[in-house]
Amino acid sequence: MRPGKRLSIAFVGAIAAATVLTGCGDAGSSGTEAPQQAASGEGCAPVAGEQLVALEDDKSLQNADNIIPAINREAATPQLVAALDKVSAVLDTPKLVLLNKAVDVDRKSAQVAAQEFADANGLTDGVEQGAGGRITVGAGNFTESEIIAELYKIQLTAAGYQVTVQQIGNRELYEPALEKGEIQVVPEYAATMAEFLNGKADSGAQPVSSPDVNETVTALRGLGDKVGLSFGAPAAAQTQNAFAVTRKFSEKYGVRTLSELAERCSGSATVLGGPPECQERPFCKPGLEQTYGLAVGSFSSLDGGGPLTKTGLRSGTISVGLVFSTDAAYAQG
Known part of the structure; x- marks a missing residue:
């Protein structure tokens, strides 16, 4: 559907779950600084970066699209x-x-x-x-x-x-x-x-x-x-709405799940990007608000998991964006 070195699918598949969807290791585990704590209500400003990670939907906002x-x-x-x-x-x-x-x-x-x-x-x-x-x-x-x-x-x-x-x-x-x-x-x-x-x-x-x-x-x-x-039988693979940030954003603010995003990044500096209908669809902005309590400062009308949203993340114009869970962007790096 929806870059880096060419690696064998068989080889990378075994390690991808740890590196593609969960993002980064513990703060400071690879010499990075401890996560920055945003002031209450301040939110988390965008952080430019090439690598994207999908935040874990730890409260199961999305339905089972296996x-x-x-x-x-x-x-x-x-x-x-x-x-x-x-x-x-x-x-x-x-x-x-x-x-x-x-x-x-x-x-x-x-x-x-x-x-x-x-x-x-x-x-x-x-x-x-x-x-x-x-x-x-x-x-x-x-x-x-x-x-x-x-x-x-x-x-x-x-x-x-x-x-x-x-x-x-x-x-x-x-x-x-x-x-x-x-x-x-x-x-x-x-x-x-x-x-x-x-x-x-x-x-x-x-x-x-x-x-x-x-x-x-x-x-x-x-x-x-x-x-x-x-x-037939459902696969473990699911293609569904996912909310992506840059790896640098994840490391800076210590955000790996949507619960952590809501807890640490609700506020005026946080910019959500996605298709125009995201503002009304229950599995997009309203779902983030109702299920997770996320309050964003502004919404940027872009596209649904497409090049505009991914460019917005990588260039640092949006904090978090709708990028589907099986997008090839998560394998770049």
Whole structure:
């Protein structure tokens, strides 16, 4: 979806969880100064820097948008589901960050990045042969969906299917095609898909997703049953709203979680950046205020996890910005 030395995905994946999402070590552990304590109500002014880190959502503001294979029920044989579930079993958020980096930063094709990942993780080892036949895997029109669709193709090909990947666009286009069997498989996001199906069934329905992945997937499967869709196992990888700061900001103020951000940085100097709708969306600015008690001094209208927000962080014009949890920017450094 959404730079530095080229490193093996297999090698970096093992250490990425510690270095990508949690940011830095204890204050002073690498010769840095102790965190600066902002005066009450003063907030935390932006700190320019190249490396971005995502602050931990320690109170679970965001719902469980785990990646999950969505399958037309007629195609959902045990062998097909088992092949797709093997992708879910090895795909976590740090690995997905590195896959996105391989395409968005290192400029590999989605096919090459997926094949390197499959080889490094032994994905096709011991795949059970299915009944065969033709399978079309749909993909959204963004990097991450294209990569995962290629991973699904690799798995299903190993299971004996003749597989084509077709980029279809947004959910409003590919979900009906999945229901009709025009495509048989598509990578999805549990909470987002659950609310999409929920809204199709009843535009005024109460939300069914939550931060709990098991509850969310249970609701998703119930909704899928009504429209002829099945779902495989959810991956540990989640793509959701995340709030990023520069590593230098994190080290200066001792901020690694959203709770620490609210405790230490509420005040006039703190600038939040994101898309214009962030000011009204419950999982953006209002959620930070209500769940964490964060009070920012100002809001900068930029984009949703795009180049404007990342440039604002790196240039020191915003303190914290909305950058999605699997963005390739977290692998730079």
